[in-house]
Amino acid sequence: ETGVTQSPTHLIKTRGQQVTLRCSSQSGHNTVSWYQQALGQGPQFIFQYYREEENGRGNFPPRFSGLQFPNYSSELNVNALELDDSALYLCASRGPHTSGNTIYFGEGSWLTVV
Amino acid sequence: ELKVEQNPLFLSMQEGKNYTIYCNYSTTSDRLYWYRQDPGKSLESLFVLLSNGAVKQEGRLMASLDTKARLSTLHITAAVHDLSATYFCALTMDSNYQLIWGAGTKLIIKP
Numbered sequence: 001e002t003g004v005t006q007s008p009t010h011l012i013k014t015r016g017q018q019v020t021l022r023c024s025s026q027s028g029h030n031t032v033s034w035y036q037q038a039l040g041q042g043p044q045f046i047f048q049y050y051r052e053e054e055n056g057r058g059n060f061p062p063r064f065s066g067l068q069f070p071n072y073s074s075e076l077n078v079n080a081l082e083l084d085d086s087a088l089y090l091c092a093s094r095g096p097h098t099s100g101n102t103i104y105f106g107e108g109s110w111l112t113v114v
Numbered sequence: 115e116l117k118v119e120q121n122p123l124f125l126s127m128q129e130g131k132n133y134t135i136y137c138n139y140s141t142t143s144d145r146l147y148w149y150r151q152d153p154g155k156s157l158e159s160l161f162v163l164l165s166n167g168a169v170k171q172e173g174r175l176m177a178s179l180d181t182k183a184r185l186s187t188l189h190i191t192a193a194v195h196d197l198s199a200t201y202f203c204a205l206t207m208d209s210n211y212q213l214i215w216g217a218g219t220k221l222i223i224k225p
Contacts, residue, residue, distance in 0.1 A: 002159075031211055042202055042215035043157070056212050090156060094211055101145050101164065103211060105157040 003029075004106035006091050012112045018079045021109045023091030025072040032074045033103075034066060035090040043090060049074060078111075086113045116141050116207050120216035128224055130192055135219045137186040137203035146186050147204045147213065148177050157202070160188075193223045 003026035013019050025032055031050045035043035045058035049068035063079040072093075078085055091106045117140040127133055137146070148160040161170045163179035163186060170177050174197065176189045186203055200220045204213040 033211065033213070035213070042218050043204075043213070045212050045214070048212055058212070088156075092213075101162045102159050103147065103213065104159065105149075107156045 002104035002106065004091055004093050004104050006089075006106035006109050008109055009107065010110045010112075012114060013081050015081055015083060015113055017081050018077065019081060019111060021076040021078075021089050021091075021111070023074045023076070023093075023106055025074070025091075025093035026104075027072055029072055029093040029104075031094050032068055032072075033092045034074075034076045035092065036060075036085075037088045037090060037108075039087070046076065081113045083113050086111060116143065116205060116214045118203060118205055118214050118216040120203055120219050122219060123217055124220045124222075126222045126224065127193055129194055132192065133190050135188040135190075135201055135203075135221075137188070137216055139184050139186075139205050139214075141184075141207065142181070143184075143205040143207050145206045146179055147206075148186070148188055149202045149204065151200045151202065151218070153200075160201075190221075195223050195225050197221065198223045 005024045007022050033048040034046040037043040046060050046064055047066055048056040052068045065077045068074040088108045088110050090108045092103050094103045119138045121136050146163045149157040150160055151157050161177040166181040168179045174191045179186045200218045202218045204215045
């Protein structure tokens with residue numbers, strides 16, 4: 001049990017649509033990151049939030065955006081979906097430095113774009 | 115730019131054998147992580163290694179870190195079928211918790 005929950009677990013969208021994926025972290029986990037994992041590949045860093053501010057971004061276009069809320073939940077929004085956006089989207093969180101360095105992952109949201 | 119290389123990318127082995135997965139990285143890193151991923155599942159944290167010479171063990175898995183060689187190893191002792199999975203190493207740098215990932219090692223252990 002990682003204490004990181006994601007929803008929905010699976011969804012199918014049509015090319016051009018928009019999607020919102022959600023993540024809920026443990027209380028006190030101020031840092032949340034989102035990753036995209038295509039089938040058969042390693043995860044790719046999308047962006048990271050710390051105390052509701054984006055403080056790191058990977059090589060993803062602006063149509064990938066996010067939010068982090070004071071209640072340790074966060075969202076990943078993807079606009080104008082493309083077929084290549086089909087992947088497993090993973091949310092990861094970690095607590096304060098004093099709580100250790102483990103980064104915990106949620107179960108992921110499987111997105112299929114048709 | 116931090117780059118991470120894992121090898122082998124695929125490993126098929128018999129139960130009871132020992133083997134090692136290697137993770138090389140290109141620049142100084144703060145922390146090195148090992149994760150396990152079962153098919154269709156998320157990532158399970160195995161180890162976090164922080165300093166040169168760090169060694170951690172859990173059951174049949176042992177991870178070590180040599181920061182001078184920029185190398186981490188994940189050693190499997192007397193493999194059992196339940197250890198079949200894909201294993202990833204990942205690193206962070208500059209106190210930023212962005213994980214840079216290796217390509218993963220798909221491990222199949224045959225009874």
